[in-house]
Amino acid sequence: MPSRQQARAQASAITPGRQAPEGEGSPEGSPRDRVRALFGGHRLSPAQRRIAQYIVDHLTEAAFLSITDLAERVGVSQPSVTRFASSLGFSGFPALREALQPIALSSVAGSREEIRRNELQAAVDAEIENLESLRRTLADPGRVLDVGRELARSMPLTVLGLRISVSLAEYFAYAARRIHPDVRLVTRGGSVAYDALLQSREAGGTWVVAFAMPRHANETLAAMQAARSTGLRVALITDLSLGSLVDEADVALTAGTGSRLVFDSYSAPGVLSAAVLQAMADADPVRTQARLEGYEQVADQHRFFLED
Helix, strand or coil: CCCHHHHHHCCECCCCCCECCCCCCCCCCCHHHHHHHHHCCCCCCHHHHHHHHHHHHCHHHHCCCCHHHHHHHHCCCHHHHHHHHHHCCCCCHHHHHHHHHHHHHHHHHHHHHHHHHCHHHHHHHHHHHHHHHHHHHCCCCHHHHHHHHHHHHCCCEEEEECHHHHHHHHHHHHHHHHHCCCEEEECCCHHHHHHHHHHHHHCCCCEEEEEECCCCCHHHHHHHHHHHHHCCEEEEEECCCCCHHHHHCCEEEECCCECCCCCCECHHHHHHHHHHHHHHHHHCHHHHHHHHHHHHHHHHHHCCCCCC
């Protein structure tokens, strides 16, 4: 069995048998190249190749995961991770993780240098991370599907968004009206919001979709409390998993916001909103199809859109 030093010195791709390009795996190589060098020259089973690929693709995360978390992320058993580390010449997964961590930290340091050179790309990278996190959350879509079914049944359905959250609420309401017969948008707080929420409940509504992006407004909390006081249930789309807003919601769906620029960006909340809309559409496919076809006929008749 090769020593840890020998494992580091060998350089070939994760796929057994392919030799690495000249210079790959050297200390001056990229962090990914250095990780590949750890895996080089070893025959790996399909499950082990999946572990290796996950580590290469998620180095800064994988280098600090427990064996349980890594096995869960990859979808293999814990013994498979242990055997993977042993096949590389390590005494176990902790020893492999110890070798990965300085490489991961050097990757972070390199990223920080890049951030200093290009703040705009750094902002995009941060949003990609938010989307990756959302993707992991949606690996189990059950909560989103459940929320979608409840919202589809609420007649009317109220959409609430105040201050900076107005844009997301307007997008959601605009799209929801294509598949839901009665969508009511609330973008003003105070007594105006209370009146609208009360009317929605009296008309038979059961749910409110509330958007709360930072900075979180006191008006949003008050409106959610008002909704609850009328008997409406609240589905909250926000960036936080804790706090007074989440405590006031019946269901909270979270997605990170980008905060590296002067003003926040909302790639992940936007995708999460679209996912909820998809769940609403799927909850009543016959109604969805009929409404979409009816809208297209009206749009064609009145020439709403430019011809491509």
